[in-house]
Amino acid sequence: MTVLIALGGNAMTAPDGSARPGDQMAAITIAAEPIADIVAAGTRVVLTHGNGPQVGNLLVKNEIAASVVPPVPLDWCGAQTQGTIGVLLMNALDAALRRRGVETRTAVLVSRTVVSAADGRFAEPTKPIGRYLPADAAADLIAHGQSWQDFGERGWRRVVASPEPSECLEAAPAAALLAAGFVVVCSGGGGVPVVRDPDGTLRGVEAVIDKDLTAAVLARQLGADTMVIATDVDAVVQDFGLPSARPVGEIPVARMRALAAAQDFAPGSMGPKVEAACRFAEAGGRAVITSLHRIGDALAGTAGTVVVP
Amino acid sequence: MTVLIALGGNAMTAPDGSARPGDQMAAITIAAEPIADIVAAGTRVVLTHGNGPQVGNLLVKNEIAASVVPPVPLDWCGAQTQGTIGVLLMNALDAALRRRGVETRTAVLVSRTVVSAADGRFAEPTKPIGRYLPADAAADLIAHGQSWQDFGERGWRRVVASPEPSECLEAAPAAALLAAGFVVVCSGGGGVPVVRDPDGTLRGVEAVIDKDLTAAVLARQLGADTMVIATDVDAVVQDFGLPSARPVGEIPVARMRALAAAQDFAPGSMGPKVEAACRFAEAGGRAVITSLHRIGDALAGTAGTVVVP
Numbered sequence: 203m204t205v206l207i208a209l210g211g212n213a214m215t216a217p218d219g220s221a222r223p224g225d226q227m228a229a230i231t232i233a234a235e236p237i238a239d240i241v242a243a244g245t246r247v248v249l250t251h252g253n254g255p256q257v258g259n260l261l262v263k264n265e266i267a268a269s270v271v272p273p274v275p276l277d278w279c280g281a282q283t284q285g286t287i288g289v290l291l292m293n294a295l296d297a298a299l300r301r302r303g304v305e306t307r308t309a310v311l312v313s314r315t316v317v318s319a320a321d322g323r324f325a326e327p328t329k330p331i332g333r334y335l336p337a338d339a340a341a342d343l344i345a346h347g348q349s350w351q352d353f354g355e356r357g358w359r360r361v362v363a364s365p366e367p368s369e370c371l372e373a374a375p376a377a378a379l380l381a382a383g384f385v386v387v388c389s390g391g392g393g394v395p396v397v398r399d400p401d402g403t404l405r406g407v408e409a410v411i412d413k414d415l416t417a418a419v420l421a422r423q424l425g426a427d428t429m430v431i432a433t434d435v436d437a438v439v440q441d442f443g444l445p446s447a448r449p450v451g452e453i454p455v456a457r458m459r460a461l462a463a464a465q466d467f468a469p470g471s472m473g474p475k476v477e478a479a480c481r482f483a484e485a486g487g488r489a490v491i492t493s494l495h496r497i498g499d500a501l502a503g504t505a506g507t508v509v510v511p
Numbered sequence: 512m513t514v515l516i517a518l519g520g521n522a523m524t525a526p527d528g529s530a531r532p533g534d535q536m537a538a539i540t541i542a543a544e545p546i547a548d549i550v551a552a553g554t555r556v557v558l559t560h561g562n563g564p565q566v567g568n569l570l571v572k573n574e575i576a577a578s579v580v581p582p583v584p585l586d587w588c589g590a591q592t593q594g595t596i597g598v599l600l601m602n603a604l605d606a607a608l609r610r611r612g613v614e615t616r617t618a619v620l621v622s623r624t625v626v627s628a629a630d631g632r633f634a635e636p637t638k639p640i641g642r643y644l645p646a647d648a649a650a651d652l653i654a655h656g657q658s659w660q661d662f663g664e665r666g667w668r669r670v671v672a673s674p675e676p677s678e679c680l681e682a683a684p685a686a687a688l689l690a691a692g693f694v695v696v697c698s699g700g701g702g703v704p705v706v707r708d709p710d711g712t713l714r715g716v717e718a719v720i721d722k723d724l725t726a727a728v729l730a731r732q733l734g735a736d737t738m739v740i741a742t743d744v745d746a747v748v749q750d751f752g753l754p755s756a757r758p759v760g761e762i763p764v765a766r767m768r769a770l771a772a773a774q775d776f777a778p779g780s781m782g783p784k785v786e787a788a789c790r791f792a793e794a795g796g797r798a799v800i801t802s803l804h805r806i807g808d809a810l811a812g813t814a815g816t817v818v819v820p
Binding site (some may be wrong): 272278288297 | 530531532568571572573575576579580581583584586587589590591592593594595597598601602605606609616618619620621623642680681683684687688690691693696703705711712713714715
């Protein structure tokens, strides 16, 4: 069985969302344990991960140091986080597997995701990223061509395009590494976004891709049996905040679609997770939304929201 | 035939050494051409690359933004450059191969190199990195535990440890990807340095590893036939700067060792290249030092310094 696990922010940042180096290392060390259990049980595992707070930090460094060191584009920041989070994941998983007497090792691919240059989201950026700034500082950056949005009392924040992922270019090397027996980390942060020019040439583009939507594409390309979206809640909650609130267990994708249409799942959070799960189930796979420490139970069918074809 | 090519700074920075995003992209686009020719000729290619100016820029950003965003350790900066340079190499090589009608694609591994915690170089850092600062600014950073050195008129510069590489941990996934037909990028910037704790756990450590010395280790681990150190001169020059100056052609490793003992090869530059070439030849391989655009000729035996067993 091949399982793709998409690790959310809580697997690599402190509970308050901060991403100091020590926070990242501590969170990933904890996250490695349930993953190592699954690998030790004989499952083929592909990992992908978020990178929001990490990219946020890199953008702030770019901004503050811009008069001394040339800033790098947003897509480069994503590539940078694939390197740092990748090394932490390899070190932590290797250690957790060694403690279990398992020989399997982890390999991390720097990886790109194709998006369309014609994607309408490039014209209307909506994904907030980086720190809040006062209006006058934001105005300066708007004058330099960036999009910033007023978030009221907290200040202004940069918004960037979050286009639809269409293809994970590194699915082929990921499949080769899986076949050779490695745990594979691929498409971190949703993948580094690239567009294909008419002559076939690939070119980086400033955007961030939702990591769960990319996970659904990668899981399908790799023929994974199950995709697990690991987050900070045990299951999707129907009627959240109402007296009728209850967790969603195993559910056919058509019913999940109807539920999503009726409920108000948060656009930057549970919304894309449910969307990604539905897409993967519609492609014939089993999609699980659960918390990191319940992954094993969810694979055994005793926890989580499980969207089935 | 398997060839490992170690790309020097000139393959990914402007001629003046600057590493603005556009400089990096332009240099890598040019570097991809001779590499694509070699791949098109049917040779299995492994690439590794330097990252000095790129890491230098990241260190400066760390420093300038330190009061707002937590700085990341030096080894994380190396991991970050594996991501950015890796994406540029994939995009450029994919395009160059497509133009030649070649189906081969490139895969980039985030990769670590084992060094010894007992390496004496940790106690006496010698590798200059990052920007020059005035004495008072350097004194501040020395007070924070960093090593800085007086370089006279240009100012003070941080010096870090450059320990001996002993093992490329990602040689196994690199071999799997090569066997599956990919051009593989591995151990960029000499690899992210890790030390092995007594219980076997791996842990990142602040250092930079000479990329040519790592290349020799990786080439040996992969059983490469030839290692090419691609730099900005066509060959090693004996008696450099004297009337008797002449390029070194094919040379047995014992004679190259004798020459290196007699000559004054620059410690941060040609010195480690010659050392790496000798080590690989002593392990039974053929080691070439030449310029990027002469790689093809050097493999055919008509250019470059070729150190043979």
